[in-house]
Amino acid sequence: MMIFIAVQAEDFDVATEYAELRKDNRSDGAVVFFSGLVREMNQGDSVSGMALEHYPGMTEKALRQIVDEAAARWPLNRVRLIHRVGTLRVSDQIVFVGVSAAHREAAFAACHFIMDFLKNRAPFWKKEVTASGERWVEALSKDKKALDKWQK
Amino acid sequence: MKILFFAALRERLGCDSYELETALPTDINTVRSALQQAFPAQAGELTTERALAAVNQTLIHDNASINDGDEVAFFPPVTGG
Structure with missing residues (x-):
């Protein structure tokens, strides 16, 4: 099992991450990845950018716990998880989750699971910049409900 | 004991940490109530x-017990991803 987790201000390159998931990998038949981007419209308002704050130390620990839980549920071989912090603009990349496994079912499920738990358990907070000023993004109940499907 | 705050909670309380005078060991529910008394105008921001x-x-x-040396933090529901 190879796990890579990074919390960084710098952008990431999806092609590089995909290459890392494939590099010298003879056992896996499936790679699934998700990337999250800064969207222009949120809750009816036009957003020009955002600042992402986190809790250094806890963030890495929380992400590792989520990846470990996924690895306990599905037979995964590699996971790469990158989350950016700091100032981001519209269309910038925020998050990358890439999973490789022998078969696609595990890779699809684990990628989805990691994102759902990241949304609820990893200590990141978004502050949006709109025409009427800055505002903290409020947590959505739909993100909390998304965890229901993973109840064993 | 020192308590850390993040994001909107940090801004609304006006500080990134607070030194709470309390006997140890204690627990999260007790600390939460003490913070609500220390910041009465923002008590609504400190509910579960x-x-x-x-x-x-x-x-x-x-709830969870808190012992000497533990790192304790409060923050709003998370919004990453």
Whole structure:
């Protein structure tokens, strides 16, 4: 099992991450990845950018716990998880989750699971910049409900 | 004991940490109530709905004991991803 987790201000390159998931990998038949981007419209308002704050130390620990839980549920071989912090603009990349496994079912499920738990358990907070000023993004109940499907 | 705050909670309380005078060991529910008394105007921001708690960088879902040297933090529901 190879796990890579990074919390960084710098952008990431999806092609590089995909290459890392494939590099010298003879056992896996499936790679699934998700990337999250800064969207222009949120809750009816036009957003020009955002600042992402986190809790250094806890963030890495929380992400590792989520990846470990996924690895306990599905037979995964590699996971790469990158989350950016700091100032981001519209269309910038925020998050990358890439999973490789022998078969696609595990890779699809684990990628989805990691994102759902990241949304609820990893200590990141978004502050949006709109025409009427800055505002903290409020947590959505739909993100909390998304965890229901993973109840064993 | 020192308590850390993050994001909107930090801004609304006007500080990134607070030194709470309390006997140890204690627990999260007791600390939460003490903070609500210390910040009466922002007590509504410190309810279990509005402020999550972490002890030693792990989310606490119910109550949890706090001992000397533990790192305690409160923050709003998370919005990453």
